[in-house]
Amino acid sequence: MIKKKILVTLKNGFHIRPATKFVKKAKKFCSNINIKLKDKEVDAKSLLQIQTLGISKNDLIYIKADGKDELKAVNELTKIINLLE
Numbered sequence: 016m017i018k019k020k021i022l023v024t025l026k027n028g029f030h031i032r033p034a035t036k037f038v039k040k041a042k043k044f045c046s047n048i049n050i051k052l053k054d055k056e057v058d059a060k061s062l063l064q065i066q067t068l069g070i071s072k073n074d075l076i077y078i079k080a081d082g083k084d085e086l087k088a089v090n091e092l093t094k095i096i097n098l099l100e
Contacts, residue, residue, distance in 0.1 A: 029070035046082025
């Protein structure tokens, strides 16, 4: 299992548009991928579940992946979060 901490710098937080792009990318990996904010953890391949977290600017989240492509998944999803607007 790979786990990485990320500071969300999106001006409007992780609203529907960036979250949709993130989920689309996450679904390309075969690993199980989760996002954790504070004490709540959800499936990163579910837009609805991600939206329940209410991720805002300057929130500290964790991306966790477990599976064959876990390292690639965490690295690419970290990159996409930093590029989304």
